[in-house]
Amino acid sequence: MAILSKIRERSMALIIVIGLALFAFVLDPSTLEDFFSSSKVNEVGQVDGETISRQEYAQALEDYRSRTGNRSSEMQAATATWDNLVRQKIYQTQLAEAGITIGEEDVWQEILKAYQQNPQFTNEAGFFDEEKFKLFLSEMRDNPTDGRWARWKQYENNVKSNLETNTYNKLISSGLGASLKEAENKYMIDNTKLTGSVVYLPYTSIQDSTINVTKSDIEAYIKAHGDEYKVDASRNLSYVKFDIVPSAADEQAIKNTVGEFLEDRQELNKVTNSVETIQGLKNATDITLFFDESDSDVPLDTLYKFKKDIPAVVAGQVIAGKKGDTFGPYKDGEYYKISKISEVTKMPDSVKASHILIPFLGSRSAGPDTKKTEAQVQVTADSIVKVVKRNKSKFAALAKEFSADQTNADIGGDLGKFDYKRMVPEFRDFCFSGKKGDIGTVKTAFGIHIVMIEDQNKPLDAFKLITFGRKIEPSKETENKAFQNSEEFALALSDGTKINDAAKEKGAQVRPAIGLKVLGEDIPGLGKQRTIVAWAFNKDTEVGSFKRFDIDKGHVVAIVTASNEEGLATAASVTNTVRPIIVKERKATLLEAKMSGTSLADIAKANNTTVRRVAAATLKAPSIPGVGTEPAVLGAMYNAAPNKLYTKIVGKNGVFAVVLNSKELPTALPNYSISRNQLAKTRQNQSFKMYEAIKKSTKIEDYRPAYYGVND
Secondary structure (H helix, E strand, C coil): CHHHHHHHHCHHHHHHHHHHHHHHHHHCHHHHHHHHHCHHHHEEEEECCEEEEHHHHHHHHHHHHHHHCCCCCHHHHHHHHHHHHHHHHHHHHHHHHCCCCCCHHHHHHHHHHHHCCCHHHECCCCCECHHHHHHHHHHHHCCHHHCHHHHHHHHHHHHHHHHHHHHHHHHHHHCCCCCHHHHHHHHHHHHCEEEEEEEEEEHHHCCHHHCCCCHHHHHHHHHHCHHHCEECCEEEEEEEEEECCCCHHHHHHHHHHHHHCCCCEEEEECCCCEEEEECCCCCCCCHHHHHHHHCCCCCCCCCEECHHHCCHHHHHHHHCCCCCCEEEEEEECCEEEEEEEEEEEEECCEEEEEEEEECCCCCCCCCCCCCCCHHHHHHHHHHHHHHHHHCHHHHHHHHHHHCCCCCCHHHCCEEEEEECCCCCHHHHHHHHHCCCCCEEEEEECCEEEEEEEEEECCCEEEEEEEEEEEECCCCHHHHHHHHHHHHHHHHHHHCCCCHHHHHHHHCCCEEEEEEEECCCCEECCCEECHHHHHHHHCCCCCCCCEEEEEECCEEEEEEEEEEECCEECCHHHHHHHHHHHHHHHHHHHHHHCCCCCCCHHHHHHHCCCCCEEEEEECCCCCEECCCEECHHHHHHHHCCCCCCEEEEEECCCEEEEEEEEEEECCCCCCCCHHHHHHHHHHHHCCCHHHHHHHHHHCCEEECHHHHCCCCC
């Protein structure tokens, strides 16, 4: 009612605002159309004019998260979903242009292939029953509220999408074959032996320091090679992090609190208004009650532990201890703990066993063919035990016949060696409390197991160590101090203090975050911080803008230090990459000028070097002795006329002059089928590049930044 009253109070103001907005639309009717048709309102993008709506994207995103079990971060899921949708639409367009349609029947046949081996849909003869499968789908469709039908429809869509992708890829691959003549030509070119001589002027003969490369040179190179140096919009940040971490005083307080739970304590019962004695761990006889009353951050654990399982800080004391001994408080990782030995025994730390698992109705391993009740299965299991006790050699054959555990039924039910923590409690207790050679039945949630203990390690001391603990966490005072420091830091920036000066005053460290992308989330030193990245790209955020953020276990004050828009990379950002390229090009020009002379000997003499001999070199292994790999140089030799001088050949390691003396063709093969198949396979393995080429030529509009909180 209070909200309605405020609306009534401001009704005139609202009418005026709405009226002004409508007046603006009247002045410019296109704004009204833009408002309702804005692609950024209803769409997340377009692929060659075909819309990807918010609803379509949101559904695809939900499906992706469901399939991956939400194991991906928000932006990892966003990227994968977007890429899948773009790929799907590109393939659909390509198939349509090729006149190929993936219809319902194609999808249905593909689904049937996937379910052919499912025993749920086999008939009495053991064959797949399509009608049984259709009935299953019909029942699912008639009960849409449980969500299974919606998931099935998405599965159908995924099958269709995969079918489209595979169909197109197969079309591409089928066109990437090779002829026998191509295989023959490649074999001849690769294996022709080239013999000749070269003069080599290395780039290293000119000092880098003698080559002057200016900023304008780098900018000109970037412009001339624009496709290689396109960059997305990016932001640079500097930030200071104020961690909320427990202080020494916080740790001591938690240690003291944990220590108090060792001894009995007096507490007022507010219901009876009387003082009661609460047993501490040292005297507690009902451990479950103790944990219920003490609010431990460490769950009750009654498993036996060997020395290797006990925290190192108290392991020695525990091993030397006896039943009833207590230890602590002691620090173990992020916790302060107290412990008590409740049982001491000896047992092996690992056991080798085999089993036969027989499911009963309602057990976790039960399948469509499970018909027997627990009591009926127990009778069968007892009979098998009697047989095996008389003749243990029959265990393996019986496992193959009866066991539902297909992972080891074929190897006689052998589970190999396993430690104390691996198996479910009932199975574990039988194996570790029994002795070598024992055979018996064990009931678990999976069914009835016939178990044979085959071997056990030498018994070791084992302890039931009851442990109570509290996590070492910062106090409210510590949290408030971190918050106050971050607020004071932000205030200092608002007063004009430089971030480095403000950090120095607080004893804090300024950290950089360079090249953040609009749909990114990872910030070095902070992890996934989508909120900070989105803020950095908002239209109101400029270079010099700063903001305080609350993050897990701390606070961050971030300031934008650079804003780079989409386009070509800046000279500063690629100097380390481009400068060596320009230096090499200019060295090549200088070395080319030294290639004067009518023979290799003249060129070598003029440059105080020698003529190098090249013998039996091939394009398959294009190496020149003493120089290294030089495919361009040997390519020039392959195409050279015999005994003719060629100069100014720019290679990987320097500039060359060459003379070809002879070309020795390889021995012809009787058949080039193998070579043809290898060539075709190599081409087909590169078919993925076809998609990337099509994608590059496709007009793709990405509006997702607005979907993910960027106000531009």
